[in-house]
Amino acid sequence: MNSKLFLFLDSFLWDPNIFIFQWNEFGLTWYSLLFTLGFILGRAIIFYIYKKEGTFNKMLDIQLIYMIIGTLLGSRIGHIIFYNPEIISINFLELFKFWKGGLSSHGSAFGILISMFFYSYSFKFKGLKLKINDRLRHGNNYLKVMDRMVIVVALAACFIRIGNFVNSEIVGLPTNSKYGVIQLNPYSDKLKQDLPFVKTVTYKKKETSISPGHPNLNITVYFKNEKYYEKRIRAAVDRLLLRTMPAQEGSYSHVINPKKSKLEYTFVRTKNAFYLNYEAVGVARHPAQLYESFTSFLLFIILFLVWYKKKIMLKPGLLFGLFLVTLFTLRILQENFKENQVRFENEMTLNMGQILSIPLIILGMLLLFFVVYRNQSNYYLKI
Numbered sequence: 001m002n003s004k005l006f007l008f009l010d011s012f013l014w015d016p017n018i019f020i021f022q023w024n025e026f027g028l029t030w031y032s033l034l035f036t037l038g039f040i041l042g043r044a045i046i047f048y049i050y051k052k053e054g055t056f057n058k059m060l061d062i063q064l065i066y067m068i069i070g071t072l073l074g075s076r077i078g079h080i081i082f083y084n085p086e087i088i089s090i091n092f093l094e095l096f097k098f099w100k101g102g103l104s105s106h107g108s109a110f111g112i113l114i115s116m117f118f119y120s121y122s123f124k125f126k127g128l129k130l131k132i133n134d135r136l137r138h139g140n141n142y143l144k145v146m147d148r149m150v151i152v153v154a155l156a157a158c159f160i161r162i163g164n165f166v167n168s169e170i171v172g173l174p175t176n177s178k179y180g181v182i183q184l185n186p187y188s189d190k191l192k193q194d195l196p197f198v199k200t201v202t203y204k205k206k207e208t209s210i211s212p213g214h215p216n217l218n219i220t221v222y223f224k225n226e227k228y229y230e231k232r233i234r235a236a237v238d239r240l241l242l243r244t245m246p247a248q249e250g251s252y253s254h255v256i257n258p259k260k261s262k263l264e265y266t267f268v269r270t271k272n273a274f275y276l277n278y279e280a281v282g283v284a285r286h287p288a289q290l291y292e293s294f295t296s297f298l299l300f301i302i303l304f305l306v307w308y309k310k311k312i313m314l315k316p317g318l319l320f321g322l323f324l325v326t327l328f329t330l331r332i333l334q335e336n337f338k339e340n341q342v343r344f345e346n347e348m349t350l351n352m353g354q355i356l357s358i359p360l361i362i363l364g365m366l367l368l369f370f371v372v373y374r375n376q377s378n379y380y381l382k383i
Contacts, residue, residue: 011175011215011284013203015184016166031163038156039068045152045304053312055138063119063137067149070115071108071156072098078107082352083342105157105331106356112153113146120145143316143367150323151307154300157327161293171252171339172286176213180284187244187255194240197224197233205282210258213284217255221276230274234267237276241265249283251339256281286337295330299323317367324364328357 019027043064050056076098080087083104087094094100120142124131134141140148164170168183188201199222209215223233245257257263257280265278303319332354345351 010178011180011182011205011213011282013184013205013217013282014165014168014181015188015201015203018167018185029163030166034159034163034166038152038159039064041159042067042152042156045155046148049148049151049307050138055140057138060138063116063145063149066115066119067112070111070113072111074111074114075103075105075108078104078110082107082356105160106353106360109360112149116145116149117142141316143320147314147316147319148307150320151300151303154296154303154323154327157296158293158300161289161296165287165289165293168254170289170292172288172337173339174213174249175284175286176211177284178212180213181287182215182217182282182284183254184282186252190244191221194236194244195221195223195233196236197229198222199224203282206279210281214249214256214281215284217280217282219255219278219280223274223276225272225274230269233274237265237267241276241278245280254283254285256283288334288338291334291337292331295334296327299326299330302326315371317371321364321367321371324360325368326364328360328364331357332361 016030018029018031020030020033021028043061046064047056047060050060073096077095079102080095084102120134120137122133122135124133137145161170168185171183172181174180182205184201184203191201192198201222202220204218206216206218223229242257242261242263245255246253247257247260249256263278263280265276268275268277303323306322307314307319332350335351335353338353340346340351342352348355
């Protein structure tokens with residue numbers, strides 16, 4: 001990993017190993033670790049909060065179970081409904097297969113809101129009428145529960161976005177300047193998919209560039225060294241290498257080939273290696289994942305400090321409303337640095353992420369209105 005990661009003084013190459021370790025068919029990825037770490041630290045912080053407030057109970061883990069279920073199912077269902085609804089008609093059960101990836105942060109937000117609602121409220125039928133009452137678990141109503149929960153949600157969002165960065169997910173727009181990140185894993189994966197017997201791919205950024213934000217790259221593709229593979233490898237490279245790179249910058253291109261069919265490449269065989277050398281051009285993009293991670297961490301710090309100062313004196317709904325307004329207002333702004341996730345968004349004035357942020361911002365503003373302007377220090381959400 002490049003030492004310029006935290007300096008942002010120049011574009012840098014980003015091609016980390018997404019796995020911490022692999023053994024046979026099993027592997028632990030950085031994304032999985034960071035995702036899990038968010039829940040583990042969240043649990044510790046929630047326990048700390050309730051202990052400080054004197055409302056800790058050994059059954060508090062039930063709250064976190066509700067939150068985890070809401071996060072996993074909400075993020076998966078949200079992604080399918082908001083971005084790939086056609087999948088439902090093919091296989092309805094795909095809605096619940098969160099382990100396959102395709103997770104939506106907005107879906108996660110809605111999932112947590114709903115799961116915490118079921119955690120906080122009891123539902124009883126009397127005749128044809130449904131009566132809904134706040135259980136006041138551990139003395140906390142729904143708004144108080146959410147006030148504490150959003151503190152750890154902000155921290156978890158920080159870790160998840162770092163995981164997205166490691167995975168080269170959520171692609172930023174080209175910077176068209178020296179600043180930015182050139183995400184290389186997607187191109188390495190394409191080479192391994194299109195060419196036979198690829199072992200590793202290495203990159204070196206040259207001092208020259210064709211334009212700002214488009215530096216020249218030296219690329220070396222290492223193949224399996226057995227000689228009986230060589231003929232097949234050479235034939236595949238001659239036929240398929242040009243297809244691995246677009247000639248011009250596109251929405252999700254990270255490595256391009258402006259030379260088109262004039263691209264020159266060289267095979268090299270040594271005693272211990274057989275590899276391919278050629279030059280291409282990188283596309284420097286905004287590290288949009290890190291923008292969101294940084295702002296989520298700042299929001300976590302702010303929410304925690306506000307809670308630490310006020311604790312049980314906080315007006316119910318204050319932190320919850322502040323979280324919703326701040327996080328999703330920032331989300332609307334940060335979407336301007338990201339590529340659209342699906343094609344139909346290209347025809348929209350606001351993309352799906354921005355549209356889905358609006359109702360959450362409105363909900364946050366309504367909460368802040370009731371909390372601040374009506375000055376209801378003992379305000380409870382009653383249904």
